[in-house]
Amino acid sequence: MTKLSMPKIDRKLLSKKVEVIANLKKIIKADNILDHEDQTRPFETDALSAYKQKPLVVVFPENTKEVSKILTYCNKERIKVVPRGAGTGLSGGALPLEDCILLCLSKFNKIINVDFKNRCVIAQPGVTNLSITQAVEDRGFYYAPDPSSQIACSIGGNVAENSGGVHSLKYGTTTNNLLGVEVVFMDGTISRLGGKTYDSEGYDLLGLITGSEGLLCVITEVTVKILKKPQTVKAALIGFSTIEDGGKCVSEIIANGIIPSGMEMMDKALIHATDNFVKAGYPRNAESMLIVELDGTEKEVEELIHRVSKIAKKNKSSSIKISKNEKQRLKFWAGRKAAFPACGDMAPDYYCMDGTIPRGKLAEVLKEIQRLSKKYNLPVANAFHAGDGNLHPLIMYDANEKNSLEKTEKFGAEILKYCVKVGGVLTGEHGVGVEKRELMCEMFNNNDIQQQIKIKKALDVSSLLNPGKVYPILRKCAEEGRVHVHRGKTKFPDIPRF
Amino acid sequence: MSIEEKQNSPTYQDSNLIEYPQNEREVSSFIKKFYKSNIPVELVGSGSKKNIGKPLQCAKTLNLSKLNGIIEYLPEELYIKVKAGTPIQKIEEELKKNNQQLAFEPINFGYLLNEKSDYGTAGGQVACNISGPRRFKVGSVRDHVLGFRGVNGRGEIIKSGGVVVKNVTGYDLSKLMCGSYGTLVALTEITFKVLPAPEEIKTLIIHNQKIESGLSYLDKSINSSNDISGAIFLPNEPIVTGCVMNIEDTFKLNDLKRDGSLTSIRIEGSKNSINQRIENLIKELQIENLNISILETHQSEIFWNKVKSLEFFSSSKNSILRIVIPPSESVNLIYQLSNKFKYYLDWGGALMWMEAFELSEEMFESIRRKVVRLGGYVTMIKNSDYLPYVEDVFTINKDRFYISQNIKKSFDPKRILNPGKMYTGI
Numbered sequence: 001m002t003k004l005s006m007p008k009i010d011r012k013l014l015s016k017k018v019e020v021i022a023n024l025k026k027i028i029k030a031d032n033i034l035d036h037e038d039q040t041r042p043f044e045t046d047a048l049s050a051y052k053q054k055p056l057v058v059v060f061p062e063n064t065k066e067v068s069k070i071l072t073y074c075n076k077e078r079i080k081v082v083p084r085g086a087g088t089g090l091s092g093g094a095l096p097l098e099d100c101i102l103l104c105l106s107k108f109n110k111i112i113n114v115d116f117k118n119r120c121v122i123a124q125p126g127v128t129n130l131s132i133t134q135a136v137e138d139r140g141f142y143y144a145p146d147p148s149s150q151i152a153c154s155i156g157g158n159v160a161e162n163s164g165g166v167h168s169l170k171y172g173t174t175t176n177n178l179l180g181v182e183v184v185f186m187d188g189t190i191s192r193l194g195g196k197t198y199d200s201e202g203y204d205l206l207g208l209i210t211g212s213e214g215l216l217c218v219i220t221e222v223t224v225k226i227l228k229k230p231q232t233v234k235a236a237l238i239g240f241s242t243i244e245d246g247g248k249c250v251s252e253i254i255a256n257g258i259i260p261s262g263m264e265m266m267d268k269a270l271i272h273a274t275d276n277f278v279k280a281g282y283p284r285n286a287e288s289m290l291i292v293e294l295d296g297t298e299k300e301v302e303e304l305i306h307r308v309s310k311i312a313k314k315n316k317s318s319s320i321k322i323s324k325n326e327k328q329r330l331k332f333w334a335g336r337k338a339a340f341p342a343c344g345d346m347a348p349d350y351y352c353m354d355g356t357i358p359r360g361k362l363a364e365v366l367k368e369i370q371r372l373s374k375k376y377n378l379p380v381a382n383a384f385h386a387g388d389g390n391l392h393p394l395i396m397y398d399a400n401e402k403n404s405l406e407k408t409e410k411f412g413a414e415i416l417k418y419c420v421k422v423g424g425v426l427t428g429e430h431g432v433g434v435e436k437r438e439l440m441c442e443m444f445n446n447n448d449i450q451q452q453i454k455i456k457k458a459l460d461v462s463s464l465l466n467p468g469k470v471y472p473i474l475r476k477c478a479e480e481g482r483v484h485v486h487r488g489k490t491k492f493p494d495i496p497r498f
Numbered sequence: 499m500s501i502e503e504k505q506n507s508p509t510y511q512d513s514n515l516i517e518y519p520q521n522e523r524e525v526s527s528f529i530k531k532f533y534k535s536n537i538p539v540e541l542v543g544s545g546s547k548k549n550i551g552k553p554l555q556c557a558k559t560l561n562l563s564k565l566n567g568i569i570e571y572l573p574e575e576l577y578i579k580v581k582a583g584t585p586i587q588k589i590e591e592e593l594k595k596n597n598q599q600l601a602f603e604p605i606n607f608g609y610l611l612n613e614k615s616d617y618g619t620a621g622g623q624v625a626c627n628i629s630g631p632r633r634f635k636v637g638s639v640r641d642h643v644l645g646f647r648g649v650n651g652r653g654e655i656i657k658s659g660g661v662v663v664k665n666v667t668g669y670d671l672s673k674l675m676c677g678s679y680g681t682l683v684a685l686t687e688i689t690f691k692v693l694p695a696p697e698e699i700k701t702l703i704i705h706n707q708k709i710e711s712g713l714s715y716l717d718k719s720i721n722s723s724n725d726i727s728g729a730i731f732l733p734n735e736p737i738v739t740g741c742v743m744n745i746e747d748t749f750k751l752n753d754l755k756r757d758g759s760l761t762s763i764r765i766e767g768s769k770n771s772i773n774q775r776i777e778n779l780i781k782e783l784q785i786e787n788l789n790i791s792i793l794e795t796h797q798s799e800i801f802w803n804k805v806k807s808l809e810f811f812s813s814s815k816n817s818i819l820r821i822v823i824p825p826s827e828s829v830n831l832i833y834q835l836s837n838k839f840k841y842y843l844d845w846g847g848a849l850m851w852m853e854a855f856e857l858s859e860e861m862f863e864s865i866r867r868k869v870v871r872l873g874g875y876v877t878m879i880k881n882s883d884y885l886p887y888v889e890d891v892f893t894i895n896k897d898r899f900y901i902s903q904n905i906k907k908s909f910d911p912k913r914i915l916n917p918g919k920m921y922t923g924i
Contacts, residue, residue, distance in 0.1 A: 115826075116721070117717075117825070117826035118824045118825055118826050119720070119721070119825075140723070161666060162666045162670070164664050168663060168664055169663065172637065172641065172663075173663075173664060175641075175670065175673070176637050176641050185901070189897060189900075189901075191897045191898065191901065192897075193898070195824070195873050196824035196826075196873055197822045197823060197824055197848065197873065197874050197875070198633055198634060198638065198822065198845060198848055198849070199627065199629075199633075199638050199640070199677070199822065200875070201677065201822075201875045201877060201892050201893055201894070202677065202892060202893075202894050202898060202902055202920065202921075203674055203677070203678055203682075203901075203902045203905055203906075204627070204640055204673040204674055204676055204677055204678075205674075205898065205901060205902070205905070206673075207640055207670055207672075207673025207674060207676070208669060208670065208671070208673060208674050208905075210670060210673075211666045211669070211670050212669055216669075228720075228721055228722060228723050229723065230723055230725070231723040251574045252574075254574050254575075254576060255573060255574035257597055257598075257694030257695075258694070259693065259694065296725065296767070296771060297723075297724070297725075297771050297774045297775055297778070298774070299770045299771055299774045300767060300768060300770065300771035300774070303768055303770060303771070356660075356662040356664045356665055357662070358572070358575045358661060358662060359574070359575060360572070360574060360575060385664065388662065388663045388664045389662050389663075389664065390662075390664045423660070423661055424660065424662055425660045425662060425665045425667045426667045427665075427666050427667050428662070428664035428665060428666065429664055429666055430666070431666050432666070432667060432668065436667075440667070440668065443660075443667055443668075444657070444668065447654045447655060447656050448656050448657055448658065448668075449668075450654075451650060451654070451656045451671070451908070451909070452658075452668050452669050452671070454908035454909075455669060455671075455905065455908045457908070458904035458905055458907060458908040459901065459904060459905075470668065
């Protein structure tokens, strides 16, 4: 495991563990507190399992008042708090600290209100993403953002990370589908931001906390917008004999004024891996493959499928398959949705990256990834949300081999740096967490980062809520106000940046 | 030297009070200077929405209209990066060449505030975050800003976001800029998400409905799979002395019958798709036997342009209010206001524009209490001679005020950018 710098441990607090637990017992039921090593072990990591750390204690509040009391107590006693939803995050955003209270929202698991009149659902944050759709689908509605972990990930976590999914290009990410939240700030203040209206007046605090990775507040209730399902949905499976052709096809579809509800791209390695895994009927001889999903009225979808096929042919597609029915459409997706487990089948470990780039740079970035794959001698399979330029290169490695994780992380960092170089960003939907925090200086200069840290301090004066995440921490720690970026170069270029 | 020549000259000031920075660096050095000497400054683009919010008493004005121009427009990447002072009209003209648009429908306050069409600048649209009729489908301005650059109250140049739609790198400060009325940052550069413009537009209008049935039709249309992009109810009553809003005078279109209120539904897309959806809607709403009008693309464009330009109120001298409420509460609110005001409903009932004759501050506050009870908020968009000033233009509660004050301090610790424009103390 690579060494991770985290905020200074409060040794005094560790020695006061018994006292802390006694105080917590005054706030919540004793059953809702876990402190024995064996009990806290399951919470030592999230889905970025390369990093592990057991917290001082794990608490499971049952209502907003309890959350408020816990935060008030921690704020007063200067105890760090790490909030946790379902723990499916891929950037280590819920990684505990040795001296923290891990605040689990899993008991907040109820849908409070389904309001068809205002086309919204009010849910507690621990409710899974998929159960929101399940609660409204009998009336033909659904909740649009669909991260691939939707069966397990919680809606509160979705808000904290601003989760996306395969339909973001047309239907937006969490932030575009969120109407309101109830939150608790570090000083214990309970606040409602937004509600059932479109937009709120004043500063868009709802927009600010969405994607703030648990650094600004703890989410205790969520109101999301629901949409009526489209009449018809069809998918086209298009194979290409080169990656460039696939990339060009993506750009041309968009340039022709078509906004597919989903447009996914996979490279040969992943086509094979996923097709072996679920027998999705993918074109196995293709170098790249697109799944283009179109929705709307029947006539509209027919028309769009026709136009997309024409564009694909123009870009030298090697095969085109159109879904004949819903079963086949879901089969097309089954492969894509199994991309991660399929990689798990190919190598003992894999590391998933998450940069976003302008669509037109797809082929260029993919080539660079292949070059880096040779340089590091690590195989990589590529899945892209091509419609919105979000890349998920999956680097395969064996954690048992010495230094392999370090090597993999360096490889990943080079990919992300390249994404920024071509005009993209470090993370499209997985968040910065601990994973990419030292790369923030690639995208932002000192002023940018300081402004963000000032906002953090405006809402959490002593930086107790989820510290050590998102902002660089190496040496002269940014939390204390100094990130040295000189002409785009960091002060200590020789220090491993993960 | 003509005024224009003077303004283009780098050394020109039309008085000691107004500065015209030519670029971001100059904006930064001006604000640094003001920061050092504690000078409050009013930020202005083209001034089209200057009168929204509380009047300012600032020693200096920074006019940002010289930050004008399109920096980068990549149609296939669906974004346009502009300097913040770029007129919206210029941006839309450029987008039109590639059959694209700003899907949030920039609002035109020109008629309302200055009696002529004026969409203002990119920065102004972002600062106000007020969007047109398509809001309920595609989101508001805040959902279409991908990134920005600007200068905070310390004079530091800062940026956030990027040019891509999927981005969670750091806090999403672009959202915070939207609706902040220039109280956090002097915007210098904005990247908007752009979308394809529809090939055709049709408008289905059901005539002479009462508010209850009209809204019920809008509600059913939004809840259908027909993907509608406009849903407004334009009543012909009440008739209120002293008010100018008159739907029959505003809309004179060949295919629009004259028969009472207008329940109007917009459908956009390709020709085949639109026709199919209109047919579906007529069947699903069971309105075959009602008096309906259908407007084709050209007339639809005129119709919806008049809506987003608030032309109903163009010569009004009355107070104009904007009320946002949960859609299910609009009928209730209308009942509670008991026919005293002229109004129309947009966003399927979730947005109400209101013209109020001889509105007193007490009445305004009473409306606000009703709206807040129903889960919404109200903004005084235009003052009247009768009520030239209200203490609280915007709606806020204690909690949010406290948080907002802290956010303000983090950007502008000395409160020099548009101080008091939104709330006293922010």
